[in-house]
Amino acid sequence: xxxxxxxxxxxxxxxxxxxxxxxxxxxxxxxxxxxxxxxxxxxxxxxxxxxxxxxxxxxxxxxxxxxxxxxxxxxxxxxxxxxxxxxxxxxxxxxxxxxxxxxxxxxxxxxxxxxxxxxxxxxxxxxxxxxxxxxxxxxxxxxxxxxxxxxxxxxxxxxxxxxxxxxxxxxxxxxxxxxxxxxxxxxxxxxxxxxxxxxxxxxxxxxxxxxxxxxxxxxxxxxxxxxxxxxxxxxxxxxxxxxxxxxxxxxxxxxxxxxxxxxxxxxxxxxxxxxxxxxxxxxxxxxxxxxxxxxxxxxxxxxxxxxxxxxxxxxxxxxxxxxxxxxxxxxxxxxxxxxxxxxxxxxxxxxx
Amino acid sequence: xxxxxxxxxxxxxxxxxxxxxxxxxxxxxxxxxxxxxxxxxxxxxxxxxxxxxxxxxxxxxxxxxxxxxxxxxxxxxxxxxxxxxxxxxxxxxxxxxxxxxxxxxxxxxxxxxxxxxxxxxxxxxxxxxxxxxxxxxxxxxxxxxxxxxxxxxxxxxxxxxxxxxxxxxxxxxxxxxxxxxxxxxxxxxxxxxxxxxxxxxxxxxxxxxxxxxxxxxxxxxxxxxxxxxxxxxxxxxxxxxxxxxxxxxxxxxxxxxxxxxxxxxxxxxxxxxxxxxxxxx
Numbered sequence: 001x002x003x004x005x006x007x008x009x010x011x012x013x014x015x016x017x018x019x020x021x022x023x024x025x026x027x028x029x030x031x032x033x034x035x036x037x038x039x040x041x042x043x044x045x046x047x048x049x050x051x052x053x054x055x056x057x058x059x060x061x062x063x064x065x066x067x068x069x070x071x072x073x074x075x076x077x078x079x080x081x082x083x084x085x086x087x088x089x090x091x092x093x094x095x096x097x098x099x100x101x102x103x104x105x106x107x108x109x110x111x112x113x114x115x116x117x118x119x120x121x122x123x124x125x126x127x128x129x130x131x132x133x134x135x136x137x138x139x140x141x142x143x144x145x146x147x148x149x150x151x152x153x154x155x156x157x158x159x160x161x162x163x164x165x166x167x168x169x170x171x172x173x174x175x176x177x178x179x180x181x182x183x184x185x186x187x188x189x190x191x192x193x194x195x196x197x198x199x200x201x202x203x204x205x206x207x208x209x210x211x212x213x214x215x216x217x218x219x220x221x222x223x224x225x226x227x228x229x230x231x232x233x234x235x236x237x238x239x240x241x242x243x244x245x246x247x248x249x250x251x252x253x254x255x256x257x258x259x260x261x262x263x264x265x266x267x268x269x270x271x272x273x274x275x276x277x278x279x280x281x282x283x284x285x286x287x288x289x290x291x292x293x294x295x296x297x298x299x300x301x302x303x304x305x306x307x308x309x310x311x312x313x314x315x316x317x318x319x320x321x322x323x324x325x326x327x328x329x330x331x332x333x334x335x336x337x338x339x340x341x342x343x344x345x346x347x348x349x350x351x352x
Numbered sequence: 353x354x355x356x357x358x359x360x361x362x363x364x365x366x367x368x369x370x371x372x373x374x375x376x377x378x379x380x381x382x383x384x385x386x387x388x389x390x391x392x393x394x395x396x397x398x399x400x401x402x403x404x405x406x407x408x409x410x411x412x413x414x415x416x417x418x419x420x421x422x423x424x425x426x427x428x429x430x431x432x433x434x435x436x437x438x439x440x441x442x443x444x445x446x447x448x449x450x451x452x453x454x455x456x457x458x459x460x461x462x463x464x465x466x467x468x469x470x471x472x473x474x475x476x477x478x479x480x481x482x483x484x485x486x487x488x489x490x491x492x493x494x495x496x497x498x499x500x501x502x503x504x505x506x507x508x509x510x511x512x513x514x515x516x517x518x519x520x521x522x523x524x525x526x527x528x529x530x531x532x533x534x535x536x537x538x539x540x541x542x543x544x545x546x547x548x549x550x551x552x553x554x555x556x557x558x559x560x561x562x563x564x565x566x567x568x569x570x571x572x573x574x575x576x577x578x579x580x581x582x583x584x585x586x587x588x589x590x591x592x593x594x595x596x597x598x599x600x601x602x603x604x605x606x607x608x609x610x611x612x613x614x615x616x617x618x619x620x621x622x623x624x625x626x627x628x629x630x631x632x633x
Contacts, residue, residue: 049531052531052533053531053532053533055533056532056533056536057445057449057532059441060441060442060444060445060448060449061445061449061450061455063438063439063441063442063445063507064441064442064445064446064450064455064456064459064507065455065459066438066442066503067442067459067462067463067466067503067504067507068458068459068461068462070462070466070500070503071462071465071466071469073477073481074469074473074474074477077477077480077481078473078476078477078480080480081480081484128375129375129378129379130375132368132371132372132374132375132376133372133375133376133379135368135372136372136373136375136376137376139372140369140372140373141376149376149379149380151625152379152380152383153376153379153380153383154625155383155618155621155622156379156382156383158557158558158617158618158621159383159386159387159561159614159617159618160561160562160563160588160613160614160617161561161563161564162561162563162588162591162592162610162613163386163390163561163610163613163614164386165592165595166390166591166595166606166607166610167385167386167389167390169595170389170393170595170603171385171389212379212382215379215382216379219379243361243362243364243365244365244368244369245364245365245368245369246361246365248368266468269468270468272470273468273469273470273471273472273473274470275470275471275472275563275564276563276564276592280595300470300472300564303472303475303476303564303568304472304564304567304568307476307479307567307568308567308568308571319476320476320480323472323473323476326470326472326473327469327473330468330469330470330473331465331469334464334465334468334469335465337468338461338464338465342461
């Protein structure tokens with residue numbers, strides 16, 4: 001863009017030419033014709049649709065504005081439908097554990113708890129893995145291998161959520177029940193985190209599957225961040241005799257920290273709202289339990305499971321209130337991640 | 353000057369490099385594990401009836417998911433028809449007109465945020481906006497939700513593709529006296545054609561595997577699609593219903609449907625990625 005603009009400024013002055021009329025004026029040599037009164041009719045043809053350009057521009061602009069409007073519409077609609085629930089329960093909706101459609105008592109605490117815990121497990125697993133994968137792709141693997149592996153990791157993001165759910169329920173959860181959970185319970189059973197019967201489904205399984213799902217998002221952005229670090233900076237550290245790990249830990253990561261945090265927030269946003277995979281394996285019970293083996297619930301899975309069953313207006317309103325909470329959380333996380341990533345790219349486009 | 357022997361540092365470096373390699377292979381293992389599971393279990397479900405017959409009650413042989421395949425195709429097509437023109441126009445504004453404008457910046461930001469919104473939230477939105485006023489679960493509402501999910505994807509890829517078109521092309525068209533709208537639609541779009549097509553395909557792939565918003569909007573139905581104003585059969589909700597059922601033959605059908613969707617999406621994704629890479633390099 002910049003190049004074209006500069007070129008035009010040199011050649012024709014000011015703005016790019018918008019219509020034929022102006023170009024003609026610049027390019028035509030003055031002739032006898034120009035002095036004749038017929039010049040306006042002969043030399044300069046009137047444009048067929050003079051309003052077409054502003055119209056087209058306005059049309060595209062209004063479509064562009066539609067996107068932020070949609071977000072505002074989503075927010076206001078969720079707010080509108082969840083008002084009855086908030087009116088009935090007040091702010092105690094957020095801290096009440098009670099969720100009983102029969103008595104009409106609803107509280108979001110167990111769902112919020114489940115969302116946070118499963119996301120936390122996912123982040124603990126996914127962040128170190130993604131950083132290591134990015135390190136592998138950028139610093140260690142030869143270019144061809146790096147490209148192939150990078151593409152395959154990104155393919156993880158293309159697999160639909162429901163497929164993760166199927167795999168989690170029928171393949172991964174039985175494995176957890178038979179091998180992983182008994183071992184964890186045997187060795188770490190003193191902690192309340194790892195007590196209880198090994199059911200296979202539950203918070204831990206959901207967290208692990210979430211980790212696999214957000215892995216490609218975090219590692220893709222982190223890889224970009226690693227690649228954007230100017231080679232000079234890295235090479236000077238290598239020149240001083242630093243090892244690959246030291247360069248990464250002391251040069252690359254501090255240099256791209258903003259971007260890496262942005263990438264983590266991006267993954268966080270995904271994990272918070274992931275629905276189908278979690279619904280399959282989390283167990284769907286409105287209870288807060290200290291054990292990671294126990295079945296739980298997340299906001300998204302509660303919505304997925306109960307929305308079609310809900311008939312009472314208050315029930316529906318409470319579910320939509322859950323949706324509103326999820327909206328506010330993910331919106332905040334997304335905005336933070338966008339601001340961080342944007343700040344990084346902007347700072348780096350200027351150069352070192 | 354005393355020197356420290358570097359063994360400790362070297363060991364740490366080696367273990368980190370090993371860890372990096374292991375992490376990358378863990379990611380690959382997950383990918384291949386999931387894909388092979390789906391292929392092996394899903395392939396058993398494939399037969400002639402699977403693609404041509406209506407669902408049968410559990411235990412009754414010869415059932416299929418033909419109505420759901422058709423329903424998913426219709427829903428996706430409708431969503432594409434709605435989202436692609438709007439998304440492309442928005443993308444044109446971002447890429448062609450408003451590079452520095454505040455509105456464009458705002459819209460780009462919003463598109464990124466909307467892309468990260470959980471699809472189930474979009475589902476709740478469509479529920480409140482269409483299902484409640486219309487009084488019935490419907491295919492229209494499902495297609496609307498899918499369109500909302502597609503919109504930011506189409507708009508951002510359009511912007512990227514339009515920006516890849518060299519400026520000299522625009523200038524030569526403008527110099528010939530073409531108005532801006534013709535330059536954009538006739539010249540820039542033609543130059544970016546393959547990129548735009550892959551962007552749309554990518555968005556279609558993404559949307560066709562969506563389940564969460566359809567669960568309580570389009571619902572599901574065991575019959576042929578007769579009207580979009582009624583619950584509409586679709587593959588993903590069929591997978592959910594069948595997988596959660598206790599019947600082995602239904603679960604097998606769920607695997608079959610999973611394979612169908614996974615194959616379609618992976619094929620499109622790999623193809624488009626390949627084209628996009630060619631384009632960018």
